[in-house]
Amino acid sequence: MDKLSIVVPCYNEEESIPIFYSAVSKVLAKMSKVVPEYWFINDGSSDHSLNEIKTISESDRNVHYISFSRNFGKEAAIYAGLQSAIGNYVVVMDVDLQDPPSFLPKMYELIKSGKYDSVGCRRIDRTGESKFKSFLSDKFYSIINKISKTQIVAGARDYRMMTRQMVNAVLSMKEYSRFSKGIFSWVGFKTKYIEYHNVERVAGETDWTTWKLFKYAMSGIADFSQAPLNLAMWIGIFSFALSLIGIIFIIIRKIINPFSSVFGWASLVSVILLIGGLQLLCIGIIGRYIGKIYLQVKNRPIYIVKEKK
Template identity: 40%
Template structure:
């Protein structure tokens, strides 16, 4: 959750009856990702009504991937279901997920059959992202599948064993594998508030995903370098042939020389940019900073006392 104070009451009004009807013991871990509104206060008020609520308050905004990781790491159940607080992940699917889990599925994946709530541009760019990452990557990430899924404790322990700081959870979820069942649903409109995902963040998210799970963009520059070098060698041979065999001693034009120089320099700069993206992730990993920092944890089974 981040600045979801307007929607948390409606969320729990829908969510709690569904969870109680499943006849399983449960805990709802609410991760506050540095909200600046009354989200934490609203959650504490709801906690007095629903003792199953646990509140994990991060020290600042660390971003969705870090907040999602915090929720997964702090959850203690035999199965974990990450979901957004905006009700675009419909709680009505939870009983169906639990049913598949009881029948042996270790991952129950919720796949969006329709994305009518998203803009045309977002649908197209999302489709392009999945095609690109599955083409370049070493694993297949299911298209139109978000973070909304059920994961068995075996899956959670495998995810906890992955220590990387630059988290791309969709890739991590796919990488660990395990027996997976997919169910379809139509993504509804957001209940309250506005999305925190701007296109600049989405672009950064897409780049992090590709870099985290594919080394092909890094390796391909060796091939591009060889092609450019071969082209330069062929062109140099052609110039030598013109001078020695044909006796053409005219100086090549300025325009053609500048074109070749600008093209090759552009190729070099693009290659350095790709290397820089990978190097930035290496830099992040070697510092070994925590993925997130927790300010307080509030649980009813500890008399509502905060753990600092």
């Protein structure tokens, strides 16, 4: 018998939790060679999510939970769940059922074959989401795969089943700023992806706004690529070269025609603003990386547990 640990991050999901548990339990009941272990991670929810989890835990001894002292984010919740999971295999799932539980038997069969260390899922479309959000998502995967050595599969979800060896590798990466999609790819191991069409949330509303997704994407780029720093350097080189050419041009013009006057205050101010803006852009890019270093060296915990069972 294999123990399968199911890590489920939860933030204000009181409606989805009982539906999720019921749906997953029905699928696991058909997997006779697996003993389930649930780890619900209450990420500082402000609704009754924790009460729903406790209710389920009282009726099923295989259901455990961790409740954070405040909202630390989904990445911290995933990390906490992986730390607590003791199963031979570990699967990360969203509680809103956008990660179809029906894939669990196939994922287990594939990973049990020994051919793969991880079996993940990827969406091949984003039906039901706004075109603008879908456009941004496509562009993110296109950009990060061009500027980063760590390749991230387009449409890949956090929904994946992993061997204990791969889980231990992920846990060995203790950075404060976490981007799981990149971490799962960076640690390597052989991964098989199951493709499927987008599934709507079973209940409630998503907390992932377009702005939050954008910030998450920027964090992922900064975590797994130095291209923005290189861009800042080349902008500086280009600006310096352009300024040098301008100075040489002015000197030569003055030698050829000593009595010439140079007018154009408006254009001069525009150039100054342009160069100043480029400098601030470069400083901002560098500052983002320094900020991540600052958070890491403070060595604060990734999460704080208020209650655990």
